Amino acid sequence: MTILYDSKKSFHILLSTRGTVWGRVLPLAIIAVAMTVGVYELREADIDLTFPVTGHKMLSIMVAYLTVIRVNVAYNRFWEARTILAKTLQSARQLSIHVAAFTSGDTMSDGAIMWRAMLRQHMTHLVHSTLYMIRHQEVTYDFVGVPKQNDGGARDGGETVDESYEERLNRRFQSIPALSYAIHKDIVMNKKFLEKPLSVLHENRLHQFMLDYEQMLYELCKFQATPYPFPTSQMTRIVLFVWVFTLPLALSSGVEEPYSTPVLMFFITVGFFGLEFISIELDDPFGDDLNDLDTEEFTIVVADGINYDLKSSPPDQP
Numbered sequence: 001m002t003i004l005y006d007s008k009k010s011f012h013i014l015l016s017t018r019g020t021v022w023g024r025v026l027p028l029a030i031i032a033v034a035m036t037v038g039v040y041e042l043r044e045a046d047i048d049l050t051f052p053v054t055g056h057k058m059l060s061i062m063v064a065y066l067t068v069i070r071v072n073v074a075y076n077r078f079w080e081a082r083t084i085l086a087k088t089l090q091s092a093r094q095l096s097i098h099v100a101a102f103t104s105g106d107t108m109s110d111g112a113i114m115w116r117a118m119l120r121q122h123m124t125h126l127v128h129s130t131l132y133m134i135r136h137q138e139v140t141y142d143f144v145g146v147p148k149q150n151d152g153g154a155r156d157g158g159e160t161v162d163e164s165y166e167e168r169l170n171r172r173f174q175s176i177p178a179l180s181y182a183i184h185k186d187i188v189m190n191k192k193f194l195e196k197p198l199s200v201l202h203e204n205r206l207h208q209f210m211l212d213y214e215q216m217l218y219e220l221c222k223f224q225a226t227p228y229p230f231p232t233s234q235m236t237r238i239v240l241f242v243w244v245f246t247l248p249l250a251l252s253s254g255v256e257e258p259y260s261t262p263v264l265m266f267f268i269t270v271g272f273f274g275l276e277f278i279s280i281e282l283d284d285p286f287g288d289d290l291n292d293l294d295t296e297e298f299t300i301v302v303a304d305g306i307n308y309d310l311k312s313s314p315p316d317q318p
Contacts, residue, residue, distance in 0.1 A: 002291065002292070002293055002294055003018060003019040003290055003291060018290065019289075019290040019291050021274055021277040021278055021281060024273075024277050025269070025270050025273050025274050025277060026270075028244075028269055028273050029265075029266050029269040029270050029273070031245075032244060032245065032247075032248065032265045032266065032268075032269040033262045033265055033266050033269075035245065035248045035265075036248035036251070036252060036261050036262045036265045037258065037262055039248045039249055039252045040252055040255075040258045040261070043252065049249055050249050050250065050252045050253035050254075051249055051250060051253060052250070052253055053250040053251065053253060055250070056243070056246070056247060056250040059239070059243050060243065062239060063239055063240055063243045063272065066235070066236040066239060066240070067236065067240065067272055067275050067276060068275070070228075070232075070233070070236050070275070070276065070279045071275050071278060071279050073228060073279075074228065074278070074279040074280075074282040074283055075282055077223075077228065077282065077283070077285070078282040078285045080223065081220075081223055081285040081286065081293065082285065082293055084216055084219045084220050084223060085134075085220065085293065085295065085298065087212075087216045088130065088213060088216035088217055088219075088220060089127070089298055089299070089302045091209050091210075091212040091213035091216060092123060092126070092127055092209075092213055092302055092306065093302050093305050093306065093309075094209050095123065095183075095206060095209035095210060095213070096119070096120075096123060096305065096306040096309035096310055097309055098202075098205060098206060098209065099116070099119060099206060099309065099310060100309040100310060102198055102202045102205075102206075103115075103116070103194060103196075103198075105196060109194075109195050111192070111193035111194065111195070112193060112194050112195065114193055115186065115189070115190060115193035115194060116310045116311070117310075118186050119183065119186050119187075119310055120306060120307060120310035120311075122179050122182045122183050122186060123183060123306050123310075124303045124306055124307065125175065125179055126175075126176065126179040126180065126183065126213075127299055127302055127303050127306070128299060128303065129175050129176050129179065130176065130217060130220070130299075131295055131296065131299040133176060133220075133221070134220050134221070134224055134286050134295065135286050135287075135295065176217070180210065180213075180214055183210055184207060184210055187203055187206045187207060187210070188203070190203070224286065227283065228283055236276070237276065240272060240273070240276060243272075244268070244269055244272060244273070247265065247268065248261070248265055251264065251265065
């Protein structure tokens with residue numbers, strides 16, 4: 001779920017522990033402070049490990065650039081995922097709303113009730129299957145044509161590690177194209193069920209909403225199958241770790257008192273690693289973390305709306 005907060009309440013934001021990255025940053029900050037104190041103690045024992053800060057100044061520019069770029073890309077990906085998901089679910093809801101509007105003049109014969117029920121069942125199943133797919137990358141990769149890697153399971157002829165799990169994933173994946181076809185077919189078959197069949201213009205409008213849904217669904221799958229490039233993430237993290245944990249050796253050079261440098265190292269570590277952990281938090285917007293999108297709640301709201309739009313009788317007029 002996404003954490004909502006009031007940006008005007010500064011103290012509440014500062015003291016809140018819900019959804020924060022402090023739990024992951026604090027141990028690293030303590031280690032950095034301990035290293036700084038250790039470097040000072042060793043120097044007092046005539047073991048000087050410090051070196052001039054000039055080289056670290058050059059490296060700090062690279063670290064700051066990589067870290068900030070990483071956060072910007074992660075946030076942009078998070079917002080892109082939110083936008084695509086909203087458009088996907090909006091297309092489904094618009095389809096059900098227009099079906100209800102286009103058939104509101106029907107006398108609600110048995111055929112019309114059956115037609116609405118078929119659309120309702122197929123659409124709610126499609127929405128829930130979409131949620132299942134975007135939260136399981138195994139299915140997402142298949143949908144966009146990316147081959148699965150051989151993990152020693154049954155994908156290349158070996159023994160199946162968890163047959164029921166694989167079957168469940170494959171069944172969900174296979175249901176999405178089948179449900180898409182079924183909804184298009186339902187729209188075409190309205191003439192067999194409705195006493196007042198839809199006009200060609202109305203049929204095309206409903207097909208267009210379904211096509212919009214399919215396009216946004218493909219965009220969701222493409223998003224899930226294209227993570228932040230691994231080499232960039234790896235090099236950013238390597239440079240960040242090397243820079244932070246050698247910084248005590250540079251900052252302690254020429255410093256006589258042992259207090260200011262550990263305090264400075266604490267906040268430097270919190271700042272840089274905090275940004276990195278924020279990026280990690282935003283990398284998977286469809287996960288189960290507190291800062292991820294509440295995809296399950298979105299899906300339930302849209303599915304309830306579809307059920308309301310396509311219930312046995314037309315929705316009440318305002």
